[in-house]
Amino acid sequence: MINKNDLDLLRVTHLRGPNIWTYRPVIEVIIDLGPLEEFPSNKIPGLYERLLAWLPGLVVHRCGVGEHGGFLERLREGTWAGHILEHVVLELQNLAGMKTGFGKTRSTGEHGIYKMAFRTRDEQVGRAALAAGRELLRAAIGDAPFDLVAQVAALRELVDQHCLGPSTAHIVDAATARRIPFIRLTDGNLVQLGHGAAQRRIWTAETEHTSAIAESIASDKDLTKTMLAACGIPVPEGALVRSADEAWEEAQDIGLPVVLKPYDGNHGRGVSLNLVTEVDVRAAYELASRKGDSSSVIVERFITGDEHRILVVGKQVVAVARGESLWVTGDGVNNIIYLVDQQINTDPRRGSGEDSPLNALAPEKGAEIILELQRQGMTAYSVPQAGQKVLIQPNGNVAHDVTDLIHPSVAHAATLAARVVGLDIAGVDLVCEDISRPLAEQRGAVIEVNASPGLLAHLKPAEGAARPVGAAIVEHLFGQSDSGRIPLVGVTGTLGVSLIARLLGCLVSLAGKQVGVANGQGLYLNHRQVAAGDCTGWDAGQRLLINRTLQTAVFESNARRILSEGLAYDKCQVGVVTDLQGVEALADHYIRDEADMANVVRTQIDVILPNGTAVLNADIDAVAQMAELCDGRVMFYSADANHPRVVAQRAAGERSVFVRDGAIVLADGASEQRLLPLAALQPATGRHPTSVLAAVAAAWALGIAPAIVAAGLRTFDAAAKKLPH
Structure with a gap:
C-alpha cells in the first residue's frame, strides 16, 4: 500500500524566529501525501495499534481536541498522514530528551x-527527527518493521552533541x-x-562578571586557603609538598589522619581522605600528583564529617547539598565490580552524560577507588564475604539537598569565602558533621572554593527539593x-520600508542613542554603513542584536523573509506595517490573496x-485592521488629516500622524503639534511623504522629542550614500 513517493517532503525550512506559526523556532515542511490523501488513519487497518505500541507517549498529546488523549481520538476518527507525522516527530524529540509540544498541519489548497510545522530546539535534531518520523x-502504514530503539538512541546522541x-x-x-x-553564540x-x-553573557555557571583572576586563585588551593584564613574563615591546617617523602613528613607534623589532594585540582579528582599510614600517604601522593597539572600536592588535616557543596550566587547562598560515602555489601559470590553495578550504578541519577548529576562508577578504572580498595586489602576483582561492607568512595556524591538546614553563620562564611576569592558564582566546599550548627562548635572547615560549579546536584538532588538556581543566576x-x-x-511591507528604517535610524542617532539599522540597502551603525546590499535577513539582524554598543536597533523585513526565516528578533518596542503588496511573488509559499498576505505580515x-506601539498605515484597510491584533498601543499615520480612522483615533484620545495644509502634524487626542512643512524636506526625501510619516510616527513612539525629529527631517537626504552627521 505504501509507495516510495508517498509522504514526499517537498521542502523543509528552519524558521529561526517568530513566524506565521508561532513565536518560537520551528521547522516547516511542505508534504505531498500522494495516494495517502485518499487514506485517512481510520481507513488503514492496524495503524492506530502499531503507532500506539511504538509510541505510547502519544496518549498525552492533546491536539486540537484540547485534552489528554486528544490526538488518539483524532487518530481513531480519521486524520491525514501529514497531521500524524507532526505528532510522531514531536514524540520522537520528546523520547530523545528534547521536550517540545507545538505542532500544526494545514492544507495548502492543492x-x-x-504545510506542517513543528517546534524544535535545534535544527539538526529536528531534521533528524523528521526523517526518522517519516x-x-x-x-506503521505498511505494517513493516522499524527499529525504534536505534532511532531514539541516534537522536539522543544528536541532542547531546548539539x-x-x-x-x-x-x-x-x-x-x-x-x-x-537569548542568543546562542x-x-x-x-x-x-x-x-x-x-x-549579559553566561557559560554554564560562569558569567561575564566571573573574573579570570578569581578563577586562577580558586584553582590554586594553597593560595585560596591562605586568603580564606587571613579573613578568619576556618580552613584545615596543611602544607604544600612536592615529594612523597615531604608528604609523609608533613602528615606526621600535622597529625594523622590527613587528606591529600592536587593543589590545582577540582571536582574531587585525585583526593584521598582519612589517611593514617605511611603506605597510604605515599600512594595518595602519587595519585594526587598524577591528577593535577603539576607535582605539587596539598597535605592537610582530615576533618571529620560530611562534605557539603554550598552554591553562592552574588552575595546569597542559593543551594546546599550534602555528600555521602558509598558502600557495597558483599554476598560471598560476586566481585566488587558486579556489586557496584548492582548496588550503586542502578541509581537512575548516575550515568556518563551531561544530564546525569552523579557519575557511574568503574571500580576497575577509577584511580581513587582503586587506592581506597587497596587500603582495605582488596581490588575491584575481590569477592567480599556475605554481609561484609566495603567502602567504595568516601567523598563526593554530593546530591542530598539540605538548603533549608544551613546555619546563618555557615552561610555567612560561604558567601565571604566567595567574595574573598572574587567569584560572583562559586561552589564552596566545606566539611562538617552538622550543617545546621556553627563551624566553630564542630571543628568544621572550608576546604575548597570552586569556579564554574556544577549545578545538577541542586537541580536533580537525590532527596529534597530542587532549587531554582537558574532563576537566582538570572536575577544576579x-x-x-x-x-x-x-x-x-x-x-514590514514594500512601500518605502528601506527609507523608513534608514530615516528612523538617523532620528534615533540624532537623539543621542547608539543605533543600528538593517535594511534592504545595507547594515548601518550610527552614520556608518558597514555592509552594502540586502541586509533584511536573519544573519544581518543577529549582527545588530549581539552588538553590545547598540542602544536601539531598526530592522526592515518583508513577507518572504518572514516565510523563509522568521523575524530576527523575538519581540519589539515598535512595529511598523506599511502595506500588503507582493502577493503574486509568493506563490511558491502558497500565498494567494490579501488574506494570506495579512496572515504573514501580522x-x-x-x-x-x-x-510597545503598532504604527499602521490608516490609508490601507487591511493594514489598519491589524490594530485589533496588537498587545500594545496603536498609532495611525495618513496623508489625510480627515481620514475616518484618524478622526476616530483622536476621539479615543490616542496618537496619530498626518498631513494638513502641506505640513506634518502630530496629534495626541485633541491636541496638535505642527512639526514642519513637507517643503522643508530634502528633495529626494520629500518625494516619499507617506514613508516620512511612518518614520516620524515610529520616532514619536520611541519617545524622541518632536524638535529633534524636525531637525533630523530637515537634514536627512534619502539620495545620500551616507547618513548625515
Missing part, C-alpha cells in the same frame, strides 16, 4: 499538499520565564542573555525589573511588546 510512519547542556538550559529557561531573550554553552547594550545578572532588552523597531504586529 490536492494532497500540506520512516516510522511509513512502516543542544545546550542541562545546566545552561536551566539558566536559559529561567531567563525565558522572565521574558529575557557558539555550538557550545556560550549564551547571550538580552540584546545590544543590555546584554539582571535584577528584578531589568528585561535585558533595548528598543527594537521592525518595519507576525510583525504579534511580536510587539505590551508596552
Whole structure:
C-alpha cells in the first residue's frame, strides 16, 4: 500500500524566529501525501495499534481536541498522514530528551499538499527527527518493521552533541520565564542573555562578571586557603609538598589522619581522605600528583564529617547539598565490580552524560577507588564475604539537598569565602558533621572554593527539593525589573520600508542613542554603513542584536523573509506595517490573496511588546485592521488629516500622524503639534511623504522629542550614500 513517493517532503525550512506559526523556532515542511490523501488513519487497518505500541507517549498529546488523549481520538476518527507525522516527530524529540509540544498541519489548497510545522530546539535534531518520523510512519502504514530503539538512541546522541547542556538550559529557561531573550553564540554553552547594550553573557555557571583572576586563585588551593584564613574563615591546617617523602613528613607534623589532594585540582579528582599510614600517604601522593597539572600536592588535616557543596550566587547562598560515602555489601559470590553495578550504578541519577548529576562508577578504572580498595586489602576483582561492607568512595556524591538546614553563620562564611576569592558564582566546599550548627562548635572547615560549579546536584538532588538556581543566576545578572532588552523597531511591507528604517535610524542617532539599522540597502551603525546590499535577513539582524554598543536597533523585513526565516528578533518596542503588496511573488509559499498576505505580515504586529506601539498605515484597510491584533498601543499615520480612522483615533484620545495644509502634524487626542512643512524636506526625501510619516510616527513612539525629529527631517537626504552627521 505504501509507495516510495508517498509522504514526499517537498521542502523543509528552519524558521529561526517568530513566524506565521508561532513565536518560537520551528521547522516547516511542505508534504505531498500522494495516494495517502485518499487514506485517512481510520481507513488503514492496524495503524492506530502499531503507532500506539511504538509510541505510547502519544496518549498525552492533546491536539486540537484540547485534552489528554486528544490526538488518539483524532487518530481513531480519521486524520491525514501529514497531521500524524507532526505528532510522531514531536514524540520522537520528546523520547530523545528534547521536550517540545507545538505542532500544526494545514492544507495548502492543492490536492494532497500540506504545510506542517513543528517546534524544535535545534535544527539538526529536528531534521533528524523528521526523517526518522517519516520512516516510522511509513512502516506503521505498511505494517513493516522499524527499529525504534536505534532511532531514539541516534537522536539522543544528536541532542547531546548539539543542544545546550542541562545546566545552561536551566539558566536559559529561567531567563525565558522572565521574558529575557537569548542568543546562542557558539555550538557550545556560550549564551547571550538580552540584546545590544543590555546584554549579559553566561557559560554554564560562569558569567561575564566571573573574573579570570578569581578563577586562577580558586584553582590554586594553597593560595585560596591562605586568603580564606587571613579573613578568619576556618580552613584545615596543611602544607604544600612536592615529594612523597615531604608528604609523609608533613602528615606526621600535622597529625594523622590527613587528606591529600592536587593543589590545582577540582571536582574531587585525585583526593584521598582519612589517611593514617605511611603506605597510604605515599600512594595518595602519587595519585594526587598524577591528577593535577603539576607535582605539587596539598597535605592537610582530615576533618571529620560530611562534605557539603554550598552554591553562592552574588552575595546569597542559593543551594546546599550534602555528600555521602558509598558502600557495597558483599554476598560471598560476586566481585566488587558486579556489586557496584548492582548496588550503586542502578541509581537512575548516575550515568556518563551531561544530564546525569552523579557519575557511574568503574571500580576497575577509577584511580581513587582503586587506592581506597587497596587500603582495605582488596581490588575491584575481590569477592567480599556475605554481609561484609566495603567502602567504595568516601567523598563526593554530593546530591542530598539540605538548603533549608544551613546555619546563618555557615552561610555567612560561604558567601565571604566567595567574595574573598572574587567569584560572583562559586561552589564552596566545606566539611562538617552538622550543617545546621556553627563551624566553630564542630571543628568544621572550608576546604575548597570552586569556579564554574556544577549545578545538577541542586537541580536533580537525590532527596529534597530542587532549587531554582537558574532563576537566582538570572536575577544576579539582571535584577528584578531589568528585561535585558533595548528598543527594537521592525518595519514590514514594500512601500518605502528601506527609507523608513534608514530615516528612523538617523532620528534615533540624532537623539543621542547608539543605533543600528538593517535594511534592504545595507547594515548601518550610527552614520556608518558597514555592509552594502540586502541586509533584511536573519544573519544581518543577529549582527545588530549581539552588538553590545547598540542602544536601539531598526530592522526592515518583508513577507518572504518572514516565510523563509522568521523575524530576527523575538519581540519589539515598535512595529511598523506599511502595506500588503507582493502577493503574486509568493506563490511558491502558497500565498494567494490579501488574506494570506495579512496572515504573514501580522507576525510583525504579534511580536510587539505590551508596552510597545503598532504604527499602521490608516490609508490601507487591511493594514489598519491589524490594530485589533496588537498587545500594545496603536498609532495611525495618513496623508489625510480627515481620514475616518484618524478622526476616530483622536476621539479615543490616542496618537496619530498626518498631513494638513502641506505640513506634518502630530496629534495626541485633541491636541496638535505642527512639526514642519513637507517643503522643508530634502528633495529626494520629500518625494516619499507617506514613508516620512511612518518614520516620524515610529520616532514619536520611541519617545524622541518632536524638535529633534524636525531637525533630523530637515537634514536627512534619502539620495545620500551616507547618513548625515
